[in-house]
Amino acid sequence: MDALHFFTVYYAGQPIWMWLAFFAFIGFLLWIDLGVVNNKDGVISASKSAKMWASFATLAIAFGAYVYFIYVPDAIYYNSSDNLNQQAVIQYFTGYLLETALAFDNIFVIGMIFTFFAVPREYQHRVLFWGIIGAIVFRAIFIGLGSAVVNQFTWVLYIFAAFLIFTGWKMLFGGEHEVKLEDNPVLKFVKKRMRVTETIDNHNFFVKAPHPDGSGKLVVWATPLFLALIMVEVVDIVFAVDSVPAIFAVTRDPFIVYTSNIFAILGLRSMYFMLAEAVERFKYLKYGLSLVLVLIGCKIIWNFGLSKELKLVPYMEPHWSLLATLTLLGGAIGFSLWKTRSKSPAPRD
Structure with missing residues (x-):
């Protein structure tokens, strides 16, 4: 197998022009976002955020229609050659829902980052915008490498299954995890090797200021806004460890893995401004999400071990995964809203 075949079949999965077209489309959406809709600093209201999220969700649904009617799936990624588009669209929406649900944890941690660095609300959108661009790049790398490994060595899926079951179990019974940003090794590394200002200067990630040696020479300093951006990227990488498997x-x-991920990530920024004030109302979502992760891990063992290899049980079709995901996540959200119905969001400064 030559390198080009390995890249185009196992890494990319689809012709390069299709990937370039998708990246161009995402680039256009980001330009509309920052260049037209949110081209000025300012606080984004919950209602505007809801409209933005609804727009991205509509595009995600429209892309699902493309997957069903136009997309040409490669049969090597599916259980059978029957109804490939039906399998693909079900898997696309399952991945989209799963990644969207996992984004709720991101919202909580991102809020802690903005509080830790005292990022004014009018600059938060700028940090999240560049954070989304970083996420698009890093997810492409992780998913591309993961695809090459998984499709070349299918047994790796059993490792993913064990990891997902362990993660879901830990999320279910491990209690609340405390995030200590001041002890983060990445943050310590950056502070040790860069000059960082004490305060945020407008929406700038970098500014020019006199050298700390008192010579009066102007040099480049990073601002706390840049540190916040780095931590947002680190958080996305950490959460990718759960979401990609x-x-x-x-x-x-x-292609289905990456597109479902990116459409969910595009809605994350809007979701943050829409739900940041009410994130505590979704406190029971993690239980539904943990059960989904355990279910998906068990599904791998069921389909690839008990069904394909041992032929002991029938193959579990993708629509059952989608139905279970919808039921567990929808039930967890509904229960959370019902249990916290008497709580009101805390006012923000």
Whole structure:
């Protein structure tokens, strides 16, 4: 197998022009976002955020229609050659819902980051915008490498299954995890090797200021806004450790994996401004999400071990995963809203 075949089949999964078209489309959406809709600093209201999220969700649904009617799936990624588009679209929406649910944890941690660095609300959108661009790049790397490994060595899925079951179990019974930003090794590394200002200067990530040696020479300093951006990127990488194995447990098609991830990530920024004030109302979502992760891990063992290899049980079709995901996440959200119905969001400064 030559390098080009390995890249185009196992890494990319689809012709390069299709990937370039998708990246161009995402680039256009980001330009509309920052260049037209949110081209000025300012506080984004919950209502505007809801409209933005609804727009991205509508595009995600429209892309699902493309997957069903136009997309040409490669049969090597699916259980059978029957109804490939039906399998692909079900897996796409399962991945989208799963990644969107996992984004709730991101919202909580991102809020802690903004509080820790005292990022004014009018600059938070700028940090999240560049954070989304970083996430698009890093997810492409992780998913591409993951696709190459999973499709070349299918047994790796069993490692993913064990990891997802362990993660879901830990999320279910491990209690609340405390995030200590001041002890983060990445943050310590950056502070040790860069000059960092004490305060945020407008929406700038970098500014020019006199050298600390008192010579009066102007040099480049990073601002706390840049440190906040780095931590947002670190958080996305950390959460990708959970989400990427989870989505590969749903589908091995790299194009479906990546597109479902990116559409969910695009809505994350709007979701943050829409839900940041009420994130405590979704406190029971983690239980539904943990059960989904355990279910997906068990599904790998069921389909690839008990069904394909041992032929002891029938194959679990993708629509059952989608139905279970909808039921568990929808039930957890509904229960959370019902249990916290008497709580009102805390006012923000």
